[in-house]
Amino acid sequence: MTAAPTGYQTGFAIRPDLVVEAAGAEDVRTAVTRAARDGLRVGVHATGHGLAGPVEGGVLIVTRAMDSVLVDPVRRTARIGAGATWGQVIEAAAPHGLAPLNGSSPGVGAVSYTLGGGLGVLAREFGYAADLVRSFDVVTGDGVPRHVTAEDEPELFWGLRGGGHRLGVVTGMETGLVPVARLYGGSLAFDGDGEAGAQVLRRYLEWTRTVPVTLTSSVGALVYPDIPQVPRELRGRYVISVRVAYTGSAAEGERLVAPLRGTGPAPADSLREMPYTDSHTIHSDPPFPHAYYGDGLMLSGIDPDRAARVLELTGRKAPMMTVVQLNHLGGALAAAPDPGNAVPYRDAGYLLRLLSPLDGTDVASVRALYEEVAAVLGPLVVGRSLNFSFGGGDRTQGFHGLRTRERLAGLVTRHDPASLFGGSYGISRDGR
Structure with a gap:
């Protein structure tokens, strides 16, 4: 047995009965066949970013060598x-x-x-x-x-x-x-405390109603820790950052973001023309492994008052550090492709993402906060995002609508009758 792999998510133990380091499709076929013979569940590990929860028992197929x-x-x-x-x-x-x-x-x-x-x-x-x-x-x-x-x-x-x-x-x-070889993008960081933060969100929501589909954006909020790894101008500050990716010209990009610049002083501004290979700098997600819990709520829309209340709950007064991100949807996301697919909630207007580090924080406390946020949003929540639900493997409701769940359940019955792949975030035969 190979040692269990480490990955980006360190918050949950990985203890399978058998680890298979797959070099190709034949190794995967052999592992699935053996799991079926021995009545074991099958999990897959590539980078470990989306780990749904602890892995206990079964066969874990590691695909990181299959990186062509x-x-x-x-x-x-x-x-x-x-x-x-x-x-x-x-x-x-x-x-x-x-x-x-x-x-x-x-x-x-x-x-x-x-x-x-x-x-x-x-x-x-x-x-x-x-x-x-x-x-x-x-x-x-x-x-x-x-x-x-x-x-x-x-x-x-x-x-x-x-x-x-x-x-x-x-x-x-x-x-x-x-x-696409280049784009205009980056982020604008604003003071997030009190009325200043509420004003940034209000302006952002108004702005998203005016931008073309060639512009994709999100707004993120967090209290930066006062540590040397954080830029000096951001240490200890509650910051709201608007992230932008626009495939038009830099001059037009500057014109489009002008209403945001008028919101107030920006202690950090990285908006610029860049090669697409630098697109990861727009969000600057942490590259190092760490422990976290997260959820993603698909919203029909959101109003400034509810958005301000979400900031109040997750900001300086929150019981744990919480990263909030609101993604603007619509545009091509709302158009079903031909042929269609199982991607749900195409009519959603925004995605609210919540993520909390787990170092020194228990999952129950994080969940309690997220439930409070969801209660504020109420009927605006139309579902949950499969890609951005981290650690809540025992909470599988809401990832797809009823008809899609039923159709997926039929496929499970046909292609996985022994429920080999029925781990966290799975679709059961009855469509739940």
Whole structure:
């Protein structure tokens, strides 16, 4: 038995009965076949960012060695191995003037992120990462390797694009790339305390009603710790940052963000024209492993008063450090692709993300705070985001609507009759 892997999420123990370091699809097939024979559950580990909770027992397939990336610049596609990160795909595509629909962190596994939908830096212009997938290579619960396309296996293809990790072990995928080599982007940081923070949110919400679909943005809020690793101008401050990614010209980008600059003094301003390979600097997600719990709430909309109350609950008076991010949705995210897929809640206007470090903080306290936030939002919450729910593996409600859940449940019955992949964030046979 190989030692259990370490990954980005350190908050939950990983103690499987067997670890398989897969070098290719045949190793995955062998591992799934053995698990079926021995009646063991199967989990998959690429980078460990989206760990749903503790891993106890079963077979854990580690795909990090399967990290090949092959770009076809003529077809504008990339063939991506199960262990490849978005950073690897970005670097491979950039020499051809192309980009994937990656998320904000270059260290996240590209395949696993896409299975959950994949909300990216350019999402409002080009849609979810799952929308551009051309094919999957997957080993289903019967141990059969399958090449899944819209033509050959349309129902399984539908479910793998946004349905999560319940339908098999994906060993690779082919996805489309978009012709983006540079963008105008970065962040504007404002004082988040008191009325100043409420004013920034109010201005941001007004602003999102005016911007074109070629501009994707989010607003984040946190109390920065007073430590040397944090820039001096931000230490100990409650900061609200507006993050922007715009594929138009820098001059037009400056014109579009002008209303935000008028909100007040910005202690940090990184807005600039940049090569797409620098897109990770827009959010500057921490690159080091750490322990955390998180949830993502899909919202039909949000008003300034509720937004201000969320800041009040999660800011300086919060019982633990809480990172809040509000992503502006709409645009191409609201348009179902052809053929359709299992990505839910396309009519949502915003995504509210909550994340709390767990060092010295217990999960129960974090959940209590998140429930208070959800109560403030009330009927605006239409569901939860599979990609941004970290650690709550025993809470599976809300990831898909009823009809999608029922359709996914039918696929589970067909392709995983022994419930090998029925771990956290799975879809049960009855659609729950």
